[in-house]
Amino acid sequence: xxxKRALGxxxxxxxxxxxxxxxxxxxxxxxxxxxxxxxxxxxPRWTGLENYTQLFTKDRTFRRSLTVTLIYxxxxxxxKLAFALFIAYILNYKLKFINFFRTAFYVPSILGGSIAIAxxxxxxxxxxxxxxxxxxxxxxxxxxxFGDPQNAxxxxxxxxxxxxxxxxxxxLAALQSIDKSLYxxxxxxxxxxxxxxxxxxxxxxxxxxxxxxxxxxVQAFQEFNGPYIITQGGPLKSTYLLPMYIYDxxxxxxxxxxxxxxxWVLFVIIMVxxxxxxxxxxxxxxxxxxxxx
Amino acid sequence: xxxxxxASDVITAGADGLAEARAANARQIRNAKISAAxxxxxxxxxxxxxxxxxxxxxxxxxxxxxxxFANPGFVPQEPTTEGYVKGWxxxxxxxxxxFFLNSFLIIIPKVIGTAISCTMVAYGFARFDxxxxxxxxxxxxxxxxxxxxVTRIPQYLLFRDLGWLDSFLPLWVPSAFAGDAFFVxxxxxFLRAIPGDMEEAARVDGANSWQTLVFIVVPMLAPALISVxxxxxxxxxxxxxxxxxxxxxxxxxxxxxxxxLSIDTTEAFEWNRIxxxxxxxxTPALIVFFMAQKYFIEGLSAGGVKG
Numbered sequence: 001x002x003x004k005r006a007l008g009x010x011x012x013x014x015x016x017x018x019x020x021x022x023x024x025x026x027x028x029x030x031x032x033x034x035x036x037x038x039x040x041x042x043x044p045r046w047t048g049l050e051n052y053t054q055l056f057t058k059d060r061t062f063r064r065s066l067t068v069t070l071i072y073x074x075x076x077x078x079x080k081l082a083f084a085l086f087i088a089y090i091l092n093y094k095l096k097f098i099n100f101f102r103t104a105f106y107v108p109s110i111l112g113g114s115i116a117i118a119x120x121x122x123x124x125x126x127x128x129x130x131x132x133x134x135x136x137x138x139x140x141x142x143x144x145x146f147g148d149p150q151n152a153x154x155x156x157x158x159x160x161x162x163x164x165x166x167x168x169x170x171x172l173a174a175l176q177s178i179d180k181s182l183y184x185x186x187x188x189x190x191x192x193x194x195x196x197x198x199x200x201x202x203x204x205x206x207x208x209x210x211x212x213x214x215x216x217x218v219q220a221f222q223e224f225n226g227p228y229i230i231t232q233g234g235p236l237k238s239t240y241l242l243p244m245y246i247y248d249x250x251x252x253x254x255x256x257x258x259x260x261x262x263x264w265v266l267f268v269i270i271m272v273x274x275x276x277x278x279x280x281x282x283x284x285x286x287x288x289x290x291x292x293x
Numbered sequence: 294x295x296x297x298x299x300a301s302d303v304i305t306a307g308a309d310g311l312a313e314a315r316a317a318n319a320r321q322i323r324n325a326k327i328s329a330a331x332x333x334x335x336x337x338x339x340x341x342x343x344x345x346x347x348x349x350x351x352x353x354x355x356x357x358x359x360x361x362f363a364n365p366g367f368v369p370q371e372p373t374t375e376g377y378v379k380g381w382x383x384x385x386x387x388x389x390x391x392f393f394l395n396s397f398l399i400i401i402p403k404v405i406g407t408a409i410s411c412t413m414v415a416y417g418f419a420r421f422d423x424x425x426x427x428x429x430x431x432x433x434x435x436x437x438x439x440x441x442x443v444t445r446i447p448q449y450l451l452f453r454d455l456g457w458l459d460s461f462l463p464l465w466v467p468s469a470f471a472g473d474a475f476f477v478x479x480x481x482x483f484l485r486a487i488p489g490d491m492e493e494a495a496r497v498d499g500a501n502s503w504q505t506l507v508f509i510v511v512p513m514l515a516p517a518l519i520s521v522x523x524x525x526x527x528x529x530x531x532x533x534x535x536x537x538x539x540x541x542x543x544x545x546x547x548x549x550x551x552x553x554l555s556i557d558t559t560e561a562f563e564w565n566r567i568x569x570x571x572x573x574x575x576t577p578a579l580i581v582f583f584m585a586q587k588y589f590i591e592g593l594s595a596g597g598v599k600g
Binding site for chain 2: 005006007008009010011012014015016017018019021022023025026027029030033087090091093095101102103104105106107108110111113114115116117119120123124126128129130133134137162169214218221222224225228229243246247250251256259260263264266267270274
């Protein structure tokens with residue numbers, strides 16, 4: 001038995017080394033760096049809370065970037081999840097070609113993270129791009145997508161919503177596992193489709209809603225490719241999301257201490273929201289029987 | 294039909310009920326047909342919205358530069374392969390082939406390292422008891438949720454001190470230490486669902502745990518391992534920020550960086566080159582996906598996934 005114990009840890013060796021070297025030590029180091037002034041030339045110099053006071057009292061770029069990030073996350077995540085659930089719900093009816101549709105809807109998720117798609121987005125939403133060509137041919141006015149601070153962020157939201165496929169596949173798997181007899185019983189009792197959806201479907205899939213919510217939120221807060229390639233953070237910093245600000249501070253201006261402080265603010269926001277979601281999940285997530293996974 | 298109407302002449306009361314029931318039935322069938330039609334219309338509409346940008350991209354890559362911003366259709370009026378020919382040459386001393394080679398030089402060792410390390414670690418978690426197991430497995434979940442943004446700067450400094458900047462090592466090594474917690478998690482879930490009988494039998498026959506892993510567990514894990522390799526392939530192919538931070542010389546650029554470079558250098562006028570290279574960039578991922586989509590969907594449904 002003791003030999004077996006040692007063996008188990010033996011198989012974990014790569015993970016434990018990786019955990020220490022590539023995650024835990026860097027994690028601590030970035031907290032330390034966030035209290036220093038470090039430009040790679042000389043050793044880090046301890047400056048206490050200076051980076052943070054600078055961030056919260058003087059740095060208008062940071063305030064702008066934080067606001068834009070929160071707007072982005074709180075529009076993109078609900079839109080994407082609602083859309084994914086809606087399509088999964090339709091696909092869950094016994095339809096022909098379901099495999100074809102599932103594939104067609106999933107392809108954008110496979111490609112969406114690629115730079116090529118971000119490039120494509122630039123062309124589609126350019127002032128004379130595909131979207132405006134279609135809009136004008138339908139008699140609408142062309143929209144100034146990248147020039148107008150009101151619209152630019154929305155193009156990135158649309159890109160990420162276009163990638164709803166993976167959330168949809170997870171929703172669909174959950175919907176397919178719901179016991180059909182529940183619906184039959186409800187129908188006999190005279191419940192409408194809408195009632196069934198709200199009182200049977202939604203409660204039973206709360207675990208996957210919760211899972212998708214957390215994953216998509218953590219991911220949305222780290223959006224980098226979209227603003228970097230599609231809008232370059234502009235116009236007027238209206239798409240200058242925090243990860244891009246961190247990148248610029250760290251790898252363009254080499255202000256590692258300040259960049260670490262921004263990263264920690266971002267991390268704390270994500271952590272607080274994740275913990276809030278976990279804490280509130282006790283009230284709204286329903287785990288059937290022992291299926292707590 | 295006549296039978297029923299004849300019968301209704303005879304039993305009037307019953308016939309009223311019957312006619313009503315038939316009308317209700319017809320209404321139900323009609324409603325069902327309408328809602329089915331609505332569903333198909335929505336699905337086709339959404340499918341078109343999903344795929345049209347990609348179809349347009351492929352079509353536009355064969356258009357002349359003048360046509361790209363003038364024709365919303367996807368069929369080129371004067372098809373040309375100029376975009377591909379010139380785009381492949383690039384504005385650097387290297388062809389796009391070099392950048393594809395670099396991409397695969399990053400991907401292949403990374404995928405192999407991921408598969409081996411994650412299998413070992415998942416086997417350890419799923420089949421052994423040891424102190425701190427709960428805590429260590431908790432750390433897998435924690436890493437899964439930990440935003441990379443918070444560890445990226447110290448990791449960069451670490452690789453700089455090791456002298457690994459501008460090499461592929463920073464992209465390979467963390468994965469070889471089972472750094473992608475998502476895959477560990479997925480394999481553990483998969484292994485827990487497989488009963489240990491076969492391994493027990495092998496152990497009774499005198500196989501040690503390593504032999505059991507290689508000859509019994511790995512073959513059973515094969516479908517999940519294929520999913521792991523495919524996802525890692527796809528994510529690495531798409532990865533942009535990693536190479537952007539670590540790779541600085543053009544001769545080591547993977548396709549994602551090369552594409553960004555070509556935007557910066559030629560975008561003002563040579564649009565079809567960029568679109569053509571965009572098509573080539575997504576082609577490997579598309580081919581792999583269509584050859585093995587079953588594994589993607591299963592991997593997703595089994596472990597849940599980001600993406």
